[in-house]
Amino acid sequence: MTELYISIFIMLFVALFPTGLIFCFLIDRRDIRKFGSGNIGGTNVGRVYKEIYGKTTGRIYGSAVILLDALKAAFIISFIETIDVTTNLGPNQLFSLKIGVGILVILINIFNPILKFKAGKGVATGLGVLIGLDPKIAALAFFAFILMLGIHRFNRDDVFKASITGAVTAFVCSITLGSPILEILFLFILIPFIIYSHRENIDTYKKSLKKPLK
16 A cells, blocks of 8 residues: 555645746746736746747647646546556546546646645646546547637637536536546536636626626
8 A cells, every 4th residue: 555655645746746837937937927817827828928929839838838737637647547556456446546636636736835825727637637537528528628719719818718618518428428426526526626716717707797888
């Protein structure tokens, strides 16, 4: 069991690495927390670098951070498969461990202790966790995300709508396709996390609706 605890510790340590912050520092020594919304996620990275280097560069950098966050989470969940070799966990125990670690990874992404409990919004990380758990559901959620973003002409101010849509789609699809109950519960819990992490975007959107039309 010692190997199990060590493996989990290593995975959570990897999750602590603030991808967006490190990425921007390597690009131009920039502390992304001091620009835009102060968030280290791909959306803010893209928005900030769009203003500095143009739309194309902004999209590339923002997408790169999103991809790296997703890959990091997917790697962590996939790495759990190797634990079974030394601990002989049963399929249900292994899947439960994946769910538990996945929740912790998402929480770390949103409330990173080394960044004073402020970091990303958990969307890309949540997608990465889902890729590790159920690639089919992850693909459907990502499709819904892109579709909603496309409807809004890929406006970064509407990313929160696409994020919530993707999370809800994953939950609904997990029920429809008969996913394991733990996965369904995980996706159900994920929705309020995504809504909470985008609360400022939602408040801004609500205020914009109250503005009188000119």
